[in-house]
Amino acid sequence: MHPHASAPAATWTLGDITVHRVDEIALPPQTGPWLLPGATPQVVSQHPWLKPSFADESGVLRLASHTFALIAGGRRVLIDTGIGNAKPRANPAWHGLDTDYLTRLAAIGFTPESVDLVVMTHLHTDHVGWNTTAHEGSWVPTFPRARYLTTRTEWDFWSSTELDEPRAQMFRDSIHPVRDAGLLDVVDMPPAGGAPIAPGLTLVPTPGHTPGHVAVRLDSRGAEGLVTGDCIHHPVQLADTGLGSCVDIDPGLAASTRRALLAEVADTDTLVLGSHFPAPAAGHVVTQGDAYRFVPAGDRHVSSSRGAGA
Template sequence: MPTPSQSGATGTPSWSVGDLTVRRIDEVRLPAPTGPWLLPGATPEVVAQAPWLQPDFADHDGILRLASHSFAFEVNGMRVLVDTGIGNGKQRANPAWDHLDTRYLERLTGAGFAPETVDLVILTHLHTDHVGWNTRSDGASWVPTFPHARYVSARAEWDYWAGADMEEARRQMFRDSVDPVEEAGLLDLVHVPYEGAVIAPGVRLLPTPGHTPGQVAVELRSQGEVALITGDCIHHPVQMLDPNLGSCVDIDPELAVRTRQRILGSLAGTRTLLLGSHFPPPTAGHVVAQGDSYRLV
């Protein structure tokens, strides 16, 4: 069974999945108002129905805790990063994300993944808090943070945003965090069918549409063990209590619910380790059925 190491050799939280070591690269804990805004149906009264959420995933007032981080691992000599957070110094409409200044790159390098050594960046979807460190400022412009990497996104995701009537804040995000990668020839658009797409040994993208049309989860397999990185098909463990709890930014809320129900149903009672893209520490666990809903253990 995949096992956690809350310190790891480098002091970075990590989990063993077969012969893979998956490291959590912290960016920032999201402020308390994030939970009520993002998941408005998860009121304190709803949170109180799941005492197991406290104290790690919700505070004693029933306010959800969320975080921004990436996951990094090495497979067959390939160094992989899943999602790139909010980023530093970016102009953002959300005050909590505007001109952020964190030690993310220092933590990434300290975990053994210096930017120039990263070979593959997987973008679960093209939202602001998942693509920010795609680029960094060189003083004059935004340039790819990982200059030797292949940045992978689902083609369905790219095609949707290419045809969308985006508001200015989202256009700004594409200008500073997505377009420079595409212009540098580093963006690789992958067709992800229902059964998924293998993009590296033991690494498969699984379609999880609803939050965005082309969102993917990332499945890791090694020596008979399995882990799944959620992306935003599950923002927070409270959605295991009630998979109908949707995000205010889901593009297709009904599809997002069906996707979440499918994913949770497939994981319940299995040995698959679930790694939440926004779950605060302890971040990972196993899904178990609890009555007509689920919980994270």
């Protein structure tokens, strides 16, 4: 068995949309203290519901790298593409990976040639890696028939920013080959509301982590879901909405965005799918005191409402 092999993809159904969680890797324990430095073991211990699903008994957060795959309006869609294989990365946990991610995609019917749309919630290294794969000494688009979407705000920000070498490397191997192949689409977001991109799929502006960050709203036959991207990294941020990531570009805006999003989905049937939440990664936000908690839906469970999936 491949060293990163896993069980069949978890799935949830929202109306006519079936969402698959496609695993890449579980992130190492040191990820939590680096990414969310305010989420100390002492903070975690104040919220017993976080253990053992979302933190270990010592209070260290559990995080994962996975993507979401779905079919909407007959189109095969990927939301983010993870870290990728064989990429040179400064972060040791991301460097030179060798996972069977593409095999897992193919197992649910998403061969590279069949993917129609790749949504990049933002242009960070661990969300764009499988945009490309190595071929004869070059990086080429993994999904040759797909359109790759990012927002204009996101594209313009990074295009005008002086990049450090690790991020410049990421753009060289995972973004520029897509652009050079003519597959990149830059989406202009409306002044208010979201941008529909396919039947039942809408990009929702969630700035702060990066300027043009988006979440993805799913809506089919009255059932709703929301893929968070990195506006929420971990369920501990429901318990303490002020906890920010060390890589938030605008921490204050990230916190206000997170609070507004949580208030919108709390105590509703909206299935929240966390882009770095540990398995099962999907569930519902419920009010607890002056904050929230996360009630997970069952792994490999088909769910269209809180009553069925909690």
